[in-house]
Amino acid sequence: MKLTKHAHACVTLEKDDTRLVIDPGAFTPDAAEAVSRAHAVLITHEHFDHFDQKLVAAALEARPELQVYGTAAVATALGKNSRVHAVAAGDTLTVGSLTATVHGHRHALIHADIPCPDNVGYLVDDGALYHPGDAYFVPDAPVHTLLLPTSGPWTKLGEAADFVRAVKPERVIQIHELMLSDLGQQSTANLLGENGLTGTPISRLEPGTTVQL
Template sequence: MQLTKHAHACVTVEKDGTRVVIDPGTFTPDATDAVEQAQAILITHEHFDHFDADLITRALQDRPELQVYGTQAVAAALGADDARVHTVVAGDTFDVGSLAVTVHGSRHALIHVDIPCPDNVGYLLDGGALYHPGDAYFVPEAPVRTLLLPTSGPWTKLGEAADYVRSVKPERVIQIHELMLSDLGQQSTANLLGEQGLTGTAITRLEPGTTVHL
């Protein structure tokens, strides 16, 4: 299985000719290209940095074979009567070609009591090979080999991120949701949370466009 990192929270996962893209949002400059090459789109929640509704609406119009999975709010934004748009909740399982997917979690992390928390789901792919948590530090009840770790944003806290990695116990951590950090901030975060820091697990920083084998 291969993972390609895009800007912010968006990644593409490919296995045996099957390609899915997770969270192509408006902070991802090449989201259009990522969507065009994928058989399915997985959306963790409706915030614009994870979900470019206009882009995905156009893609559905242009590509009758495209499938989209997301929360109820995502489905409503795309047209819940479209059979290609699937509402998912924790406990759901489905296959996209050669990729098996299970759904975990239910709520976005708290930003502030005055800001509503939308639904948020995480996606565990290929029997635990990769977990994308969206905007939450939810610990799935399954082993995780590679964890995508959000490290910046109004809801993130480095102490909670460290405890999250300790709880999940992944073999590998790849940073996502990093766009609000400068280069210095990313390096500092990796040092604090990484192998010589609080978690004992190295954090991999990938430049957008980088592909790695999982």
């Protein structure tokens, strides 16, 4: 399986002739292009930086073969459509050559005064990759590559380190890093990476970079 990193929390996954896009949000400049070539879109939660509602709705209208999976709130926002599927923890979805299991329930706490929406993570291709959305939920399954959120109002480096230790991936790739400067990204990688708190290699991929998992 190949992964292409887009800006912020969005990634494209490809295996054989199947292409999935996870979390094409408003902070991802090439989200529309990525979605235009996808067989399915997976959304972790309804926040605009993960779910560009207008973009996804337009793609559904333009492409009758496109499937969309997300939380109940995401499905409601897109309206009644047989190609929009509400998913929750414990569900399994299959698109072409790729299968994903759904994990977790809630967005990480930002502040007691700010409601936490539902948030799900996707474990793809028998544990080859885990995208947690905006949460540090640990799936009860092995994970080869963990996509690790490293910036945002809910993130905390100490909790991120404990998350990596609990998941025990072979590899970590930074996502949700847009709010960090270059220095901040490097410092975070040093703190959380192979020579830091987790002992696990952490990669910083520029948007547009494709790697084999």
